[in-house]
Amino acid sequence: MRFRPSYVVVAVIVAAIFAYLLVRPLLGLGDKAAQAQAKAAAASAGALPLVQVSDTPEARHDYTVAFRGRTQAARTVVVRSETAGVVAAAPILQGRFVRAGTVLCRLAVDARAAALDEMRANLEAKKLKMQASASLASRGFRSKTQVLTDQADLDAASATLRQAQVALRQVNIVAPFAGVFDHRDAEVGTYLAPGQSCGTMIELDPLLVVGDVPETDVGKIRVGAGATAKLVSGEVIGGRVRFAAHDADPTTRTYRVEVTAANRGGRAASGLSADVRIGAGVGAAHFVPVSTLVLDAAGRQGVRYVGPGGVVAFAPVTVLEETARGVWISGLHGDTRVITVGQSYVSEGQRVRVATGPGLAAGA
Template sequence: MRIKSQYLFVIVVMGAVVLYFVVRSLFSLGAPHTAQAKTAVQAGSPSVQAELVPQVVRPYDVVIRGRTQATRTVVVRSETAGVVAETPVLQGGFVRQGQVLCRLAVDARQAALDQARAALRSMQLAQQQNEQLAKQGFRAPTQVLQGQANLDAASAGVRQAEIALAQVNIKAPFAGVFDHRDAEVGSYLSPGQSCGTVIEIDPLLVVGDVPETQAASIRVGAPATARLVSGETLSGRIRYVSHDADPQTRTYHLEMTLPNPRADVRSGLSAEMHVGAGSGPAHLVPVSSLVLDSAGRQGVRYVLADGRVGFSPVTVLEETKDGVWVTGLSGQVELITVGQSYVADGQKVRVALAR
């Protein structure tokens, strides 16, 4: 019996399909082992991205939060008692050294001075007469010496009266700003009471506290800059670093001096100080590459020559828009930039250079 051609075609197609599935099932017996082996390889050697970071020589800056401060602040006090008769300087105005800030009423001080001067003239005449009579033998040497003592006492009385009169003028001890007035016209001042406060803001100080870990790297005379809250950056030098730490904060007080000839920078402004502390090797790394190890140290992970992961603790020198400058690495390093948080020290990795 002959088989029709259309049936023969169907039988051939069905046979081919059956053969395909039989062959596929035979080859798929080893597939799970292959997949497991591949997964094991991937688990043992994870893939990370890395980039080569060169070592450069860079100036080191110690960054400190601080504030501007007047170089000198003095409360100007009265040396004598009296009623305030005049306040010629407005509060907040600039003053010269020796300029009168408060003037007390003269009262009887001028009369006391006139009396002392008259007594001095009388003693001068008496002493002249004693000297002439002594030459003629009518005065003993002791009488001449007594007359000279009286003359000296009268001269001292004049000086005392002059000082008392001058003390009615309460003057600025140095050039600066009459920042605050405490006495008004009609106020009575006793000796030691305040007329007002004078501050010196040229030069101006920027003060702060440096941690004990960085204090040794700062020297008197080191260049420094201060960035104010207004965005203005001023340059100066370190004039003082304390040698005794604050017992509470374990920090050392630091003072930077900078010129302020126009007095346009006020005292009490917040500032960020950058103090030069020499130069040395540094690396510029992305902020995202910083990680913590099991001991809580901040550092970076990199790829060693044998393809394993290494870790090095670093110290951040400065943060910039391009990354952070750090110390603690040596030479050019292959820094892990992607996957650094998912690998362990000494682990073998497959490296793909960062794009």
């Protein structure tokens, strides 16, 4: 029987494959391929993660405490009447700047002037009587007791005159200090009893800038420290700390801080928002991109850096100042290789491969 050529070809190919499979183990070809695969897998499994770092030098930096505050009048006083009467004149419009002693409300004099004239006349009469009494006593015609009685009458008349003079002056209700007559409470024709308000005065020079700082910052603030406040208008005013509370607000656990600043002519009003910065000394700091800040497992803010041996470490930090290109932080020591790329994908104690990236110019 004759075989077709195609069958012969197929039989030869099958025999060759069978022979290869028998010979392959003897030649060690399968072991080499498996070893190569195993080595590749081992190399892949053992590769260290790659991070980018920035060599960040330690620098001296002015520490500042920053907080959001508001302007406030240094003094706010309700100016009240000391005597009773009807307002006869109200010469100052509310909102005007006035000097100390300026009349804000003038009460009607009524009978006060006549009473003053009467007291003056009575005092003159008592003086004449006292002179006559002293003359008689010197000649033995008047007793010492009578002389003392006449002297007491003279002193009483003098005191009554002074009271009448004070009562007449009190018809003028005046500004107790230089400032803005911010609000009028009494108009012409208003009857004021003692203690009732003519209006409200506020002192805007110096101006107060007040705010609340957290407990982590209050210990850095000293009375007399220099400060600046940037108002919503863009104007920056300088001043000094006059008060830092030692007792926290029970609700917010923050501490009140007051800064006094010159405010010539009362340019800045009370109640404006302000960004306040208070100098807190000079110390070591590092300038890093804001993106390097991460949180550890405990929720603390910090940065990850590469230490000796390529091991990742974490350092809790405090942000001292923010700029357009980065932040000044404290908490690192010496020159540090801060991780700038990959910091969120590695953990403390892990070894890494390092690629060096560009650094930041301090304070840029």
